[in-house]
Amino acid sequence: MSEKAEIEDTYAEAFKGIYCRVIVTAAYKETVKKTAEDATATPATVIGRTEAGIEKWLEKEETPDGRPGAILQFWGGIQKELRGAIEKFEKELSYRIRQDILVKPFTSVFDAHPAPKGSLDMMKGVGHCGDGYEWVEERFGRKMIVVPLMVPNFQIERRLGYATGVMGGNFWYLCKTKKAVMKAGKKALKAIEKVEGAVNTFDICSAGSKPDTNFPEIGPTTNHPYCPSLKKQLGSKSKVPAGVKYIPEIVLNAISVDAMKNAMKAGIQSARSVEGVVKISAGNYGGNLGKYKIHLNELF
Structure with missing residues (x-):
């Protein structure tokens, strides 16, 4: 195990x-x-x-x-x-x-x-x-x-x-293998399905984004510091840890903050025990995107 x-x-x-x-x-x-x-x-x-x-x-x-x-x-x-x-x-x-x-x-x-x-x-x-x-x-x-x-x-x-409810809750699970991307994602989504009041809106999302962009006419664009394929090109500006090849995201909406926290906790618990998943993180933008800050360590 x-x-x-x-x-x-x-x-x-x-x-x-x-x-x-x-x-x-x-x-x-x-x-x-x-x-x-x-x-x-x-x-x-x-x-x-x-x-x-x-x-x-x-x-x-x-x-x-x-x-x-x-x-x-x-x-x-x-x-x-x-x-x-x-x-x-x-x-x-x-x-x-x-x-x-x-x-x-x-x-x-x-x-x-x-x-x-x-x-x-x-x-x-x-x-x-x-x-x-x-x-x-x-x-x-x-x-x-x-x-x-x-x-x-x-x-x-x-x-x-x-x-009104809470949109855009999320977590990332950093992976070494394609198998981990799919297995951990499916386990997380299955766990989230059991949480009343919460939904996943992107399935396993491969395209985590950021609000600031060079092309505002198309909306949010790729979160380039976290793209493994740009690690060499970005050099010290890359935020991809050593050995990580994939950073999928699970995105959630929920009818309340409590439902959001319950869903995030369930998803993270299921994903983090899968072989090939090396780290759990989340998307945040310095408080510029939304009023809710859901700290991962406070979920456990």
Whole structure:
């Protein structure tokens, strides 16, 4: 059994975001899986859009309509004032629902927010896909919009709750081998799945970034001091430790600081015992990116 990797005395820097938490159901488990994976596939908050993650898979006994399902979280960033951010998030959320969920056979969307601060009316952005033939009725003890489709029918709860939570929590696991990258990453993600209120948004991320860039028009760019392939070129400016060939990142969003800490702890514990993982670290930017500082050593 390999020794546990060292945890660097550093912190992950996280920031505030807006989120909705929903239950997606379908007639068949394979449809739920495809729908959930498609709806959460593109982490795009860094380019001003949305990102999402799968929090939990649900059995039919756990859903409002008695069908297989999943809990998904959808997230948007807050650049300046909250009202403008909410309006943008509502629009971007409607794109995700329309293009990734509504188009799948026999799907439904229900609100699953534990403590909403407000709600978004889904009629304008999603319901009107029915071209005026949509209707609202009481189903499963909720007000549902029913959208008539050629494969009848899509339904979504009229109002989805939203609140602010914590985005961008992360940890790096520095590896000597490709095998360690994949094995430790999969173990970490499996552990995070068991934490209520937290989601992973990038899977195993190979492209840790930094906010300062030479090309602001494309958003965050590669965190070059930590790129192993640039170690020789950068010389003393490289921050890649000797023997490290890969620095993957796990990125997390969570409904609270406590949920974030629990998820980070679970992921780190699982990753650090894998052979070939030599160190655990995290991305931070001197406090310039977000208000939350989650110190790794304080998690244990």
